[in-house]
Every structure is written in structure tokens, then in C-alpha cells.
Amino acid sequence: MTQPSTITSRFLSHPQQLGVVAVGFNGGQMKKGVEAAPMALIEAGLLTQLQEDLEYEIHHDNTVHYYENDIPAEDPDHRNMKKPRAVSAVTERLSSQVYNYAKDGKFVLTLGGDHSIAIGTISGTGKAIRERLGREMAVIWVDAHADINVPEMSPSGNIHGMPMAFLTRLAREERRDIFGWLQDEHIVNTNKLVYIGLRDVDRGEKKLLREHGIKAFSMHDIDRYVIFYLPSSGYTGLPIMVLVVLSRWRSLISAMTPPIHLSFDVDALDPQWAPSTGTPVRGGLTLREGDFICECVHQTGNLVAMDLVEVNPSLESVGAAETIRAGCSLVRSALGDTLL
Numbered sequence: 057m058t059q060p061s062t063i064t065s066r067f068l069s070h071p072q073q074l075g076v077v078a079v080g081f082n083g084g085q086m087k088k089g090v091e092a093a094p095m096a097l098i099e100a101g102l103l104t105q106l107q108e109d110l111e112y113e114i115h116h117d118n119t120v121h122y123y124e125n126d127i128p129a130e131d132p133d134h135r136n137m138k139k140p141r142a143v144s145a146v147t148e149r150l151s152s153q154v155y156n157y158a159k160d161g162k163f164v165l166t167l168g169g170d171h172s173i174a175i176g177t178i179s180g181t182g183k184a185i186r187e188r189l190g191r192e193m194a195v196i197w198v199d200a201h202a203d204i205n206v207p208e209m210s211p212s213g214n215i216h217g218m219p220m221a222f223l224t225r226l227a228r229e230e231r232r233d234i235f236g237w238l239q240d241e242h243i244v245n246t247n248k249l250v251y252i253g254l255r256d257v258d259r260g261e262k263k264l265l266r267e268h269g270i271k272a273f274s275m276h277d278i279d280r281y282v283i284f285y286l287p288s289s290g291y292t293g294l295p296i297m298v299l300v301v302l303s304r305w306r307s308l309i310s311a312m313t314p315p316i317h318l319s320f321d322v323d324a325l326d327p328q329w330a331p332s333t334g335t336p337v338r339g340g341l342t343l344r345e346g347d348f349i350c351e352c353v354h355q356t357g358n359l360v361a362m363d364l365v366e367v368n369p370s371l372e373s374v375g376a377a378e379t380i381r382a383g384c385s386l387v388r389s390a391l392g393d394t395l396l
């Protein structure tokens with residue numbers, strides 16, 4: 057039915073080896089259920105598909121990590137952050153789990169969990185890439201939200217809205233137990249960050265994106281290419297968006313020759329395709345557009361790691377299965393599955 061990827065990986069020494077980390081963590085936000093996503097994705101057959109159809113050699117401890125022993129009993133708010141010590145301890149542990157796979161030149165796939173876990177995954181791959189290749193990694197963040205709130209300006213205090221602020225050092229904290237463990241080797245340069253799919257960006261975040269010249273393709277950008285190119289062509293919307301965004305993207309990506317960590321929040325998809333998520337926002341990507349982004353990123357040959365986050369199977373009874381299926385599809389596309 058399918059076959060392994062034909063794309064040559066530019067940065068992995070063992071591109072067919074897949075390190076998988078299953079992170080059942082929900083402490084970056086307040087809704088229960090997101091911790092069940094890794095098990096739901098695995099039960100839906102994701103790892104089997106990667107192994108059997110795409111011929112990956114899976115390295116997984118067959119455990120969903122809930123990090124119970126890392127979560128402190130007492131965790132009062134700090135600088136407007138909720139559960140700061142828990143998120144810090146879990147992401148610190150996760151960072152070394154991801155690093156251990158990435159340092160061997162394996163691809164690392166992390167199944168979340170809420171998006172706060174990206175503090176762990178991206179810091180772990182970033183450190184390994186610096187050590188292995190002596191270069192900085194780029195991050196493609198596909199999401200309805202920018203998740204770059206500095207704690208004081210966050211409207212919710214939920215850390216899943218802040219990971220990119222800590223990872224770029226726009227937010228800093230000296231306390232070791234509250235992200236003070238993040239070192240230079242873990243950090244992402246703001247000029248190596250690209251957003252896709254944004255449509256719910258807080259006021260303070262908009263200011264940060266502007267001030268730091270952070271590249272972002274919002275849903276407006278995706279719509280614009282469709283509308284501009286539609287009248288002059290016989291194609292329907294999607295292929296045109298594909299053509300235009302692809303060409304925009306190709307140059308962006310070749311300019312961005314660094315290794316890429318793809319952090320995909322399922323809420324980048326429209327709730328029509330992925331309703332079972334904690335902070336859904338209407339007007340998002342179709343499933344095909346999401347898959348297409350993943351396919352393009354795979355085709356660069358630069359991809360070294362992927363996170364899939366914010367699937368929450370308990371929020372919707374009917375929509376949960378659909379959201380899980382969409383999540384599986386995104387991961388397969390990023391790992392080289394093709395339609396033909």
C-alpha cells in the first residue's frame with residue numbers, strides 16, 4: 057500500500073530509526089484529557105503504520121510517561137504562571153529523553169500532551185543538533201496560536217501559551233526549578249522560527265512577533281493566495297494554495313537550510329477536522345492543507361524531529377476519533393507517506 061520515504065535525509069545519521077516519546081502530560085493548561093492522547097494515537101495504530109507501511113525501526117520504551125514522580129505536591133503560581141514547577145520538571149526530564157535519541161542521529165517523534173511539552177522536545181533536539189552538527193536548528197510551529205506569551209502578559213497563565221517565549225529567551229527565569237535549567241545550547245534563535253496557521257494571537261504576542269521580525273504565515277496568508285490566484289486559473293482553491301504556498305515555501309526552506317524541528321499543534325487544523333482539542337479556533341487549515349505542510353517539510357530532507365500535541369480525546373465524543381485520525385495522518389505525512 058505504501059512504501060518507505062524516497063527522500064534523502066540531510067542531517068540524520070539513522071533516518072530509518074525513529075525514537076518515540078509518549079508524553080501524557082496536561083499541566084500546561086487546565087483541561088483534563090490531553091494526557092490520554094499518546095495512548096489513543098498508539099491504539100489507533102500510528103506506530104504500527106510507521107513500522108509496517110513506512111518501514112521505520114521504532115525505538116520506544118513502550119511506556120506513556122506521566123512523570124508522576126516529577127510533579128511537586130506544592131506548586132503555587134509564579135509570575136502569573138500556573139503549575140510552573142511541574143511543567144519545568146517534566147520538560148527538563150523530557151528534554152533529556154529527546155536528546156538521548158537525537159544525539160544518535162535518530163528522528164525523534166514526540167506524542168503529547170499539551171504544547172508546553174515543546175520546551176522539552178525542542179531544547180532536547182536543539183542541544184543534540186548543536187553537538188552533532190555544530191549548527192542551530194530551525195523550528196516550524198504549525199498552530200492556531202503563537203504560544204510565545206511572556207508570563208506577565210499571558211491572558212490565561214497557562215504555560216502551553218508560553219513555550220516559544222522560554223525557548224527563544226524572550227522570557228527568562230533564573231530559578232532552576234522554573235525553567236532556569238534552560239541553557240544556551242537549548243535555545244532557538246528568533247530568526248530560526250517560522251509560524252504557519254496563526255489566527256488567535258494575543259496582543260502582546262503580536263507586538264513580539266513584529267518587534268523581533270519573526271516570520272509568520274497566518275491563515276490570512278493562506279487565504280490570500282487562494283483568492284488572488286483563483287480567478288486566473290481553472291483549478292479549485294486547494295491546488296492553487298498549494299502551488300503558491302509551495303513556491304513561497306520552497307525559497308523560505310532553501311534559505312532555511314538548517315535542520316528542522318516541526319512542532320504541530322492539532323488545533324492548527326479547523327475544528328471541522330480536529331474538534332477534540334482544548335483551545336479550538338474556527339477558520340483553520342483543512343486536513344489536506346495540514347498534511348500538505350507536513351509532506352513539504354518532509355520533502356526538504358531537513359526534518360529531524362516532530363511533535364504532535366493538543367489532541368484531547370475526552371472533549372468530544374464523536375469528534376475524538378476524527379481528531380485522532382487527523383493526528384495520525386499528519387505524522388505519517390511528515391514521515392514520508394505519499395498519496396501515490
Ligand SMILES: NC(=[NH2+])NCCC[C@H](N)C(=O)O
Pocket residue numbers: 170171172201203205210211212213214216217218256258321323334335366
Ligand atoms: N497550545 C495552545 N493550545 N495554546 C493556546 C494558548 C491560548 C492563549 N494565547 C494563552 O496564552 O492562553
